[in-house]
Amino acid sequence: MLISLYNYLFRSKIVPKASEILRCYIRQRNYPPWTSYFIRQYDCLNDQFGKSHFEFDVDGRNYHILRTGCFPYIKYHCTQRIKTNDLYYENRLYTYFKIFNLGIPTLMYGLAAIFLIRHYEIVNINQYSSVKIYFLIKENYDASY
Template sequence: MSKIPNKQTILIGGIKSLFYQKKGLPKSSTVLSTMLRNSGLPYWTAWYVPRYQIQNDLFAKSHFNFQVDEANYHVLRTGAFPFIKFHCSKRPVENLDLEDNFYNVLKMLNFGLPTLAYGISGLYMATHTEQLTVDGHDITIFFWYKENRASPN
């Protein structure tokens, strides 16, 4: 496993990723499914992944169903520069198109400024990290705190 990237590396990597996407990075959907499986398909989880470590194949998806093995998750996802933020809750499949469109319009109307603040706060307030290996790449997952994965709430 590689060492945990520092704040400067995450910020500079995030800026570079706005202009140049490194080839061969794992897809964010693959990181999402790997993280959920490695966590034992928890009831909920919320984490950040540095945007420069992944290929953002879920771009423009804000609230959607995501199937992992036998479990369905409602995923709230946002670009929270210099990260991408995921909040996942295990729930039955529902039509989330209205909410997805609402969140996308809301992000456009506020020019992404709240999501930028959310990302910068994650950069400074994350207190726990976990390492994943996905498609041969070491990925660092950031949490505000260590989660209790057995908790149903």
């Protein structure tokens, strides 16, 4: 609710949900076996706040998502895998580590990414304008696991 209030009061533009950007990018890449990217927090509505490790369905294909907020970005690492029973405990473990470390490593990762990002791509969102996502290096689309 606080995130929605923040977006309502302080955002000057309507932005897509982070989950919709993830879904559109995976479709745009034709369901890659893996991908890893950053998105600026200001460019999306963080509808997956509090989720660090979870499963995400894109057109019947299951992806394991490792995700962290690393100001000023949100980092996604996505791997196509078979569906597991439950990632609840792994998600809680990653969240515990972030809290225990006071978020300092994720903050440092985000600040370092500002200087290390070398590539970006445009993701076309149906009902929104396009959104930039960022990479440390350009991904090799022919790569597999």
